[in-house]
Amino acid sequence: MRTRTAGKRWMALLCWAAIFTAPAARAADPLPAWNDGAAKRAITGFVARVTTPGTPDFVPLAERIATFDNDGCLWAEQPMYFQAFFIFDRIRALAPQHPEWKTQEPFASVLRGDMKGALAAGEHGLLEMAMATHAGTTTEEFDRIVTDWITTAKHPKTGKLYTEMVYQPMLELLTYLRANGFKTFIVSGGGIEFMRPWAERVYGIPPEQIVGSSIRTKFELRDGKPVLVRLPELNFIDDKEGKPVGIQQHIGRRPIAAFGNSDGDLQMLQWTTAGAGPRFALYVHHDDAAREWAYDRDSHIGKLDKGLDEAKANGWTVVSMRNDWKTIFPPSAR
Amino acid sequence: MRTRTAGKRWMALLCWAAIFTAPAARAADPLPAWNDGAAKRAITGFVARVTTPGTPDFVPLAERIATFDNDGCLWAEQPMYFQAFFIFDRIRALAPQHPEWKTQEPFASVLRGDMKGALAAGEHGLLEMAMATHAGTTTEEFDRIVTDWITTAKHPKTGKLYTEMVYQPMLELLTYLRANGFKTFIVSGGGIEFMRPWAERVYGIPPEQIVGSSIRTKFELRDGKPVLVRLPELNFIDDKEGKPVGIQQHIGRRPIAAFGNSDGDLQMLQWTTAGAGPRFALYVHHDDAAREWAYDRDSHIGKLDKGLDEAKANGWTVVSMRNDWKTIFPPSAR
Numbered sequence: 001m002r003t004r005t006a007g008k009r010w011m012a013l014l015c016w017a018a019i020f021t022a023p024a025a026r027a028a029d030p031l032p033a034w035n036d037g038a039a040k041r042a043i044t045g046f047v048a049r050v051t052t053p054g055t056p057d058f059v060p061l062a063e064r065i066a067t068f069d070n071d072g073c074l075w076a077e078q079p080m081y082f083q084a085f086f087i088f089d090r091i092r093a094l095a096p097q098h099p100e101w102k103t104q105e106p107f108a109s110v111l112r113g114d115m116k117g118a119l120a121a122g123e124h125g126l127l128e129m130a131m132a133t134h135a136g137t138t139t140e141e142f143d144r145i146v147t148d149w150i151t152t153a154k155h156p157k158t159g160k161l162y163t164e165m166v167y168q169p170m171l172e173l174l175t176y177l178r179a180n181g182f183k184t185f186i187v188s189g190g191g192i193e194f195m196r197p198w199a200e201r202v203y204g205i206p207p208e209q210i211v212g213s214s215i216r217t218k219f220e221l222r223d224g225k226p227v228l229v230r231l232p233e234l235n236f237i238d239d240k241e242g243k244p245v246g247i248q249q250h251i252g253r254r255p256i257a258a259f260g261n262s263d264g265d266l267q268m269l270q271w272t273t274a275g276a277g278p279r280f281a282l283y284v285h286h287d288d289a290a291r292e293w294a295y296d297r298d299s300h301i302g303k304l305d306k307g308l309d310e311a312k313a314n315g316w317t318v319v320s321m322r323n324d325w326k327t328i329f330p331p332s333a334r
Numbered sequence: 335m336r337t338r339t340a341g342k343r344w345m346a347l348l349c350w351a352a353i354f355t356a357p358a359a360r361a362a363d364p365l366p367a368w369n370d371g372a373a374k375r376a377i378t379g380f381v382a383r384v385t386t387p388g389t390p391d392f393v394p395l396a397e398r399i400a401t402f403d404n405d406g407c408l409w410a411e412q413p414m415y416f417q418a419f420f421i422f423d424r425i426r427a428l429a430p431q432h433p434e435w436k437t438q439e440p441f442a443s444v445l446r447g448d449m450k451g452a453l454a455a456g457e458h459g460l461l462e463m464a465m466a467t468h469a470g471t472t473t474e475e476f477d478r479i480v481t482d483w484i485t486t487a488k489h490p491k492t493g494k495l496y497t498e499m500v501y502q503p504m505l506e507l508l509t510y511l512r513a514n515g516f517k518t519f520i521v522s523g524g525g526i527e528f529m530r531p532w533a534e535r536v537y538g539i540p541p542e543q544i545v546g547s548s549i550r551t552k553f554e555l556r557d558g559k560p561v562l563v564r565l566p567e568l569n570f571i572d573d574k575e576g577k578p579v580g581i582q583q584h585i586g587r588r589p590i591a592a593f594g595n596s597d598g599d600l601q602m603l604q605w606t607t608a609g610a611g612p613r614f615a616l617y618v619h620h621d622d623a624a625r626e627w628a629y630d631r632d633s634h635i636g637k638l639d640k641g642l643d644e645a646k647a648n649g650w651t652v653v654s655m656r657n658d659w660k661t662i663f664p665p666s667a668r
Binding site for chain 1: 339396399473510516517526528534541542543544548552553555558559562569575576578582583584585586587601604605608623
C-alpha cells in the first residue's frame, strides 16, 4: 500500500510539472493589439483581482458575467449602423413585391439611392423599415437571409466585409476574458436575430448569449410542420434603459464587467458598477479619424456625451482607439 | 534532448494512467434511480448516438441544447403549482397593506383559507394574484422574498420543503446530460424570477439558462442608485405556443432534446423534434398514486392528453414514474 500511495503521489507531482512547464505560450501577452498603458493595465488588473483565489475580491466562475455592446464597441458603426445597410439592401430586394414603396417614404428615398432622405425620419423611420424588412419570414428563412448578406455585402467606404470591420483588440479581450472563466454576452440595440447567425463564428459568442432588440414571433403548424413566423410588431428595444432590463430578462444576474461606446450603453454601465464587490466599466472612445472614425459628443450615431462625463466622474476606463490600440481591424479576412 | 523527450513521454503516459485508473466511478451507472427498461435505454442510446465522434449522428458540443419543463417534470405540481402556494403566502403577508382584499375575490377566499374558492376564477384569477404579489418590488427585493420562502415553506401534504420534492431521476438525468456536453435549460410556464433564486443550487441550472413567464420591469435611478422595478404588467407567458417562442427568444437555436409532462409542453416537443438530425422527446407520465400522484387526461393541473397521443404516434419516450423510477424524491434534504 505504501509503495502504491507513493507512486500515486509521484504521478500527481509529475502531472503538475507537465501542466506547468509545458505551455510556454502561457507567458505570452494575451492582448497583443493593445498598447501598454492605463487602459490595458486596468483590464488585466481587474481580471487578476477577480480570479485570484483566497482574496477578498475573488469572484466565483458562475458570476463572471461580462456584457458587450456591439455597434461601435465590437465592430464599426459608421457612416451608419451596419444593420441599416442590411435594411436598405432588403428594401431593394423586396421592392418588386412592394410597388407602393416607389412613392412611399422612407422607402422611396432608399430606392432612389438617397440615403440622406432615407434617414430623414430618424429612428422612427428606421424602425418602420426594419419592421417591413425583418418580418414576414420564418426564423429559419431570416437566418439564411442574414447569413447570405453578411458573407457577401461590402462596406461602401472600406470595401471590406462587415465582419472584417470588427475590432482586433476587442476580439482579443473577449478571448482573454473567456480564458479567465468569464461568460461573454452581447447586449446590443441591434436586432437579436440579425446578430445570432454570425456572432458565434466571428466573436465566439453563441446565440444564447446574445441580447438584442426584437420583433414578436408566433408559433404555427404549417402542413403539420412547426414554424416560428416573424411578425411586424415590436417586442423589445434593447437600448439605454432597456439594456439593464434585457440583461435581467436574459441573464438574470448583474454583470461584473460591461463594455460600451455610447450614451446608449450608459445605463448598462451604471447597472453593472452599482453591484457589490469588484466591478469594471469601459468605454471605447472613437478618436481615430485616420484609422477608423472620430466622433463623440455631437455624433448622430454612437453619441458619447453624458457617458464621457460619467466615465470621468466614476473612474471608468476610457479607451482611446488612437493611443491604446496598435491595430484596429484584424489583419486577415474573417 | 533524447532523455528529456523520453521523460516527457513518461509523464504523459503516467498522466493518462492516473486519469483512467483513478475514478472507478466512471464505469458506474450514471442513472441509478432509473430502472433498466425502454425509457432508460432510449436516453442512454440517444446520448451515445450524438456524442460518438465520426458518426453521422454526432452533434457538436455547441448544439447539444436540452430543455426541461419544471412543474411536474423536474419537481412535483400537486395539489397545485408550488408557485400558487407562494402567491397565497404572499397574499397573507401583504394583506395588512391591502384592506380591500378582505372583500375582493379571489383575494378574500385566500384570506379565508378557502383554496377552492381562490382557484375558482381559473388561470385568469391566478394571473391577477400573481401580478398583485409579484410586482411592486425591485428585482433584488423579489429575489430575497423568494429565497426566504423557498428555504422555509413546507408542502401541505408531505411536510417537505418544496425543493425536496424534486425528482431524483431527473436530477441524475440533468447531471448525465451535462457530463455529456449538453447545456441544460429550464423552459417553464412558471415565473422566471420565481425559479432563478434557487434553480442553480437545486438543479445546477444557472439564471441565464432559465426561460419562464415574466412581468415587465423598468429601470430607474433611486437617489442615484439604479434599480429594476417590477411592474404589474404581463411581459410573456411561456406556455404551450409560447414555449418555442421563449426558446427562440432566449436560446436562439432549436434544442435537440426536450423533456416535459403535459400538453403545455407539446409545442416545445414538436418544435424540438421537427429539426434535422437526431432528436429526442420525453414525457414524464404521472402514474404513481402510491409514491407521488396519478393524473393525466382529465387533470386540472398538468393535463396530459393530446401529448400522450402524439407521443405514441411519434415514438417519443414516455416515462412511467411507477415502473421506470426506483425512487421519486432525493433521499436527503436539499
